[in-house]
Amino acid sequence: MTSDTICAIATAIGGAVSIIRLSGPAAIAVAERVWHGRAALPALPARQLTLGSLRRPDGGVIDPQCLAVVMPGPHSYTGEDVVELHCHGGALCTRLALEELLRQGARHADPGEFTRRAFVNGRLDLTQAEAVADIISAGSESALRLAGRQLEGVLGRRINHSYESLTDILAEIESRLDFPEEELDWQSTSSLLAALQAAQDDLRALAASRHDGEILRGGISLVIAGPPNVGKSSLLNVILGRDRAIVAEIPGTTRDTIEVPSTIRGIPIHLVDTAGIRAGGDSIERAGMARAENNALSADLILWVYDASQPYAPQRWPEWPVAGKLIVVANKCDKVPAAEQGGRAGAPADAVRVSALFGTGLPALYDAIERAVWQQPQGPADNALAVAARHGAHLERAVAALDDARQAIGSDLWELAAPALRSAIFDLGKILGRSVDPDVLDTIFARFCIGK
Numbered sequence: 001m002t003s004d005t006i007c008a009i010a011t012a013i014g015g016a017v018s019i020i021r022l023s024g025p026a027a028i029a030v031a032e033r034v035w036h037g038r039a040a041l042p043a044l045p046a047r048q049l050t051l052g053s054l055r056r057p058d059g060g061v062i063d064p065q066c067l068a069v070v071m072p073g074p075h076s077y078t079g080e081d082v083v084e085l086h087c088h089g090g091a092l093c094t095r096l097a098l099e100e101l102l103r104q105g106a107r108h109a110d111p112g113e114f115t116r117r118a119f120v121n122g123r124l125d126l127t128q129a130e131a132v133a134d135i136i137s138a139g140s141e142s143a144l145r146l147a148g149r150q151l152e153g154v155l156g157r158r159i160n161h162s163y164e165s166l167t168d169i170l171a172e173i174e175s176r177l178d179f180p181e182e183e184l185d186w187q188s189t190s191s192l193l194a195a196l197q198a199a200q201d202d203l204r205a206l207a208a209s210r211h212d213g214e215i216l217r218g219g220i221s222l223v224i225a226g227p228p229n230v231g232k233s234s235l236l237n238v239i240l241g242r243d244r245a246i247v248a249e250i251p252g253t254t255r256d257t258i259e260v261p262s263t264i265r266g267i268p269i270h271l272v273d274t275a276g277i278r279a280g281g282d283s284i285e286r287a288g289m290a291r292a293e294n295n296a297l298s299a300d301l302i303l304w305v306y307d308a309s310q311p312y313a314p315q316r317w318p319e320w321p322v323a324g325k326l327i328v329v330a331n332k333c334d335k336v337p338a339a340e341q342g343g344r345a346g347a348p349a350d351a352v353r354v355s356a357l358f359g360t361g362l363p364a365l366y367d368a369i370e371r372a373v374w375q376q377p378q379g380p381a382d383n384a385l386a387v388a389a390r391h392g393a394h395l396e397r398a399v400a401a402l403d404d405a406r407q408a409i410g411s412d413l414w415e416l417a418a419p420a421l422r423s424a425i426f427d428l429g430k431i432l433g434r435s436v437d438p439d440v441l442d443t444i445f446a447r448f449c450i451g452k
């Protein structure tokens with residue numbers, strides 16, 4: 001338990017209601033000096049909203065109507081006494097209430113400090129605490145579902161199962177080393193190896209989900225590139241479902257990049273529309289083309305668009321080092337004669353044929369994007385787990401350590417198996433927060449907003 005009491009605004013400024021949250025040993029006492037109702041704050045029913053008002057000690061009114069709810073520890077979010085004051089929204093009212101609470105003895109909370117206290121007090125493991133930030137920053141429903149399962153403890157329980165299993169195996173190995181002459185009830189070597197293999201297989205599967213987790217949490221950059229006047233901006237607009245980019249028949253209408261967040265089949269996408277790439281152009285257009293090329297080369301995925309209604313000409317993209325991250329899109333297929341719908345001479349056979357004007361061909365385009373992103377026909381199932389980069393790094397080290405442990409046991413080198421197992425257990429503990437450096441915690445909770 002911590003010794004000081006923290007306070008922060010837990011809602012965005014300017015809404016209809018502002019929530020100010022306090023947590024710590026003096027949370028109730030500090031709030032009672034400001035909130036006035038039909039009964040003293042300590043006497044209010046726990047976890048029930050009660051109407052009162054916010055006033056200064058001199059009687060000055062801050063908010064004539066304010067709801068208060070008391071959540072005594074340890075059965076609260078942080079594990080400490082928690083008070084929430086629900087006052088009228090508005091920057092001035094909220095600021096005055098917060099300032100008065102700080103004057104009465106509370107300290108302004110650091111980013112993520114409420115959730116950090118929940119972790120320190122055992123209300124959440126570290127994977128659950130990280131999931132709170134993931135829920136706040138989720139850019140798609142898939143990312144939100146993933147974070148929700150993690151907050152429910154699904155990932156933590158799965159890793160903890162391996163943690164406890166490996167700890168039991170380590171205890172047996174250490175007893176073999178400490179009492180080599182004793183006839184104890186030890187498992188057979190084959191049973192130990194089978195248990196290690198089962199734990200390793202599960203951890204390896206989790207580590208392999210790191211790629212999916214990074215995509216769901218961070219999204220990908222998807223650049224739309226190609227020559228001028230092939231319908232790149234029209235394609236951007238039809239993907240977004242609204243007119244975001246200016247569309248005109250004049251080549252070179254788009255002079256600069258346009259960046260818009262979106263989602264495609266649950267994948268968070270940072271869509272980038274770029275200037276048409278061609279020879280010549282004025283200085284402004286050339287600057288736009290240089291920026292377009294830089295964006296394309298740094299993108300996770302490129303949609304290279306060409307005009308399918310015109311005779312196919314060699315495209316510039318083969319000059320770029322973009323292997324594995326380029327999808328060729330044949331746009332304006334609505335203008336192609338029926339006899340040539342299979343593609344014009346010289347055109348790429350694997351081009352995805354669409355009409356941005358009428359929205360046709362989009363399902364096939366989205367299929368191609370999914371295959372490129374997930375490196376398989378579809379993404380992870382709705383109930384799948386996908387670990388974050390931090391988890392993945394520790395899981396990979398744990399899997400490697402278990403390789404060493406299994407080899408040592410297979411060679412009857414028990415004295416080498418024990419440190420390898422300790423290393424694997426240590427890395428799993430890092431994921432759960434059982435053995436983690438304060439600097440790592442600072443980095444994790446710095447992602448949070450103040451009040452969470």
